[in-house]
Amino acid sequence: MDLGIKDLRVLVTAGAGGIGLQTAQTFLREGAKVHVCDIDTEALANLGTNAPGATSTLCDVSDRDQVAKMMDDAIKALGGLDCLINNAGIAGPTGRVDEIDPADWEQCINICITGQFNVARVAIPHLKASRSGNTSIINYSSAAGKFGFPLRSPYAAAKWGVIGFTKTLAMELGENGIRCNAVQPGPVDGARIRSVIDGKARALNISFDEMQSRMLANQSIKSLIPPQQLADITVYLASPLASTISGQDISVDGDMQSLA
Numbered sequence: 001m002d003l004g005i006k007d008l009r010v011l012v013t014a015g016a017g018g019i020g021l022q023t024a025q026t027f028l029r030e031g032a033k034v035h036v037c038d039i040d041t042e043a044l045a046n047l048g049t050n051a052p053g054a055t056s057t058l059c060d061v062s063d064r065d066q067v068a069k070m071m072d073d074a075i076k077a078l079g080g081l082d083c084l085i086n087n088a089g090i091a092g093p094t095g096r097v098d099e100i101d102p103a104d105w106e107q108c109i110n111i112c113i114t115g116q117f118n119v120a121r122v123a124i125p126h127l128k129a130s131r132s133g134n135t136s137i138i139n140y141s142s143a144a145g146k147f148g149f150p151l152r153s154p155y156a157a158a159k160w161g162v163i164g165f166t167k168t169l170a171m172e173l174g175e176n177g178i179r180c181n182a183v184q185p186g187p188v189d190g191a192r193i194r195s196v197i198d199g200k201a202r203a204l205n206i207s208f209d210e211m212q213s214r215m216l217a218n219q220s221i222k223s224l225i226p227p228q229q230l231a232d233i234t235v236y237l238a239s240p241l242a243s244t245i246s247g248q249d250i251s252v253d254g255d256m257q258s259l260a
């Protein structure tokens with residue numbers, strides 16, 4: 001299928017690792033032009049091998065001065081902007097609300113939701129100036145943005161916030177032809193989640209498979225989410241094939257029913 005995104009000018013935050021890198025690679029394969037930012041200098045240095053053709057800026061999305069410089073770099077490298085992927089996010093602290101250090105709360109909120117505002121506010125003038133006829137913003141939320149998530153209140157609060165931010169942006173920007181959608185991943189397969197499952201399995205003295213099936217008990221489709229499925233849905237939402245899809249929160253989570 002031709003997605004029709006050759007030469008689409010795309011900015012991916014946190015694009016040097018994880019879902020962001022896979023998304024950047026998928027855009028590049030489809031012929032898009034990609035600029036990424038990240039806080040990991042080593043991962044940025046590896047982009048030449050991992051995502052040949054991508055340009056990049058060292059930038060923490062929670063720092064507005066760094067974001068301003070990053071946007072300048074992106075516009076110079078891409079020659080304008082058609083699509084923003086607000087992917088950066090961190091797990092934040094684990095603990096009950098009355099145990100969480102306020103500094104940890106603020107860091108999680110600052111990266112997971114204020115970071116999306118920081119990048120969107122400087123991206124919007126460029127999206128409005130685009131003459132590509134296909135402009136959009138895709139914000140990364142989480143399954144934690146549709147359920148309560150005990151012991152992870154800052155992350156859940158931020159990821160629910162992403163949904164309100166997305167739906168509001170979609171309404172504000174519709175008259176400019178700019179679409180805005182959110183993606184809500186479930187547990188994404190990768191080294192990190194496998195080591196979490198392994199650690200819990202050892203602690204409970206059960207097998208890896210038993211621990212994984214307990215973890216996936218709240219999903220209709222009992223599988224970790226392949227990161228490529230997130231890259232693919234993101235690239236599809238950014239394409240003209242999705243020209244009437246806006247203001248939506250799209251779950252890729254095996255039909256999760258609860259995070260309790």
Ligand code: NAD
Pocket residue numbers: 013014015016017018019020037038039040043059060061062087088089090091111140141142143184185186187188189
């Ligand atoms: P990750 O932890 O693998 O990190 C990806 C990249 O983000 C890394 O290269 C890291 O250096 C960069 N990064 C971290 N903080 C940053 C900052 N302040 N500014 C710029 N870059 C920063 O993340 P991931 O698992 O690929 O998740 C991507 C998005 O998907 C996040 O918003 C996350 O909350 C969301 N999500 C992930 C999962 C999952 O299971 N992995 C589930 C639901 C939602």
